[in-house]
């Protein structure tokens with residue numbers, strides 16, 4: 001981090017109990033990046049959960065935001081996939097982190113996008129936009145995902161092709177993964193789409209579900225409450241619209257304490273919400 005940035009916002013001081021060290025950073029577009037940090041030895045989490053991470057503010061207090069852990073529960077490090085909000089209190093600074101810097105990570109994982117919150121089923125649908133892919137980057141690398149389901153369908157929609165790159169690279173890496181490569185086999189059906197730039201598949205997740213296009217393209221039956229389970233992660237508007245569609249297919253929303261056919265989590269808190 002440059003000295004001018006340090007003047008306003010410094011990485012966590014090494015003596016802070018919740019400081020973790022950055023081990024890798026990759027910028028995917030001018031709005032998206034991913035990074036990896038050391039994992040606290042005591043941290044146990046379920047793939048799909050989120051934690052609070054951040055940097056030390058110049059007022060001497062931690063500036064923390066919710067982040068889905070994008071790495072699976074078995075990984076020795078933790079991975080995150082982040083937006084860069086130009087004037088965002090945290091990400092305007094976080095986007096400049098480099099290997100060796102430290103971030104603050106509160107080791108209290110929570111969240112609803114976990115296997116325990118769904119009843120057993122045949123197919124698992126992972127439905128996301130933008131950075132809503134992050135919890136699914138964890139679940140796509142989780143062995144339980146393939147032990148529990150015959151088929152896993154990953155729908156990810158962004159405005160432009162470049163915004164799909166993190167998800168695309170992750171899906172491509174699965175086949176060679178020594179731990180889960182064989183388990184994934186041909187169970188995973190990846191269905192990325194764009195809405196504002198030409199791509200081989202286009203359209204909103206919502207439109208591709210209601211029109212039946214995704215079922216036709218993947219040669220799958222229409223979603224039904226007996227066989228299909230879903231996890232949803234996007235903007236509030238996306239989540240509201242997808243929830244209504246899933247309910248239209250007869251699925252009911254579940255929670256950790258009350259497992260049902262689908263679960264929802266916000267990828268971010270939007271303006272005025």
Ligand code: FAD
Pocket residue numbers: 050065066067068069081082083085087088089090091092130131134135265266267268269270271272
């Ligand atoms: P903020 O003041 O927090 O946000 C400013 C504005 O930027 C928001 O009002 C919204 O309009 C927009 N915005 C914020 N986050 C996003 C986003 N991810 N995509 C598009 N627009 C956004 N963010 C991630 O990048 N990766 C994650 O894995 C992630 N997981 C989250 C999990 C949960 C449960 C929640 C509630 C939020 C999550 N977020 C995630 C959002 C994150 O907490 C911050 O909002 C984000 O890092 C921006 O922080 P900021 O301080 O720079 O700006």
Ligand code: A2P
Pocket residue numbers: 129130157158159194195196204205206235237238239241242
């Ligand atoms: P669109 O381009 O048609 O608005 P954003 O960048 O605004 O967060 O959007 C990310 C992706 O999510 C875009 O492809 C966008 O499509 C899509 N999207 C936005 N709102 C909804 C919604 N309510 N339902 C389904 N898809 C949505």
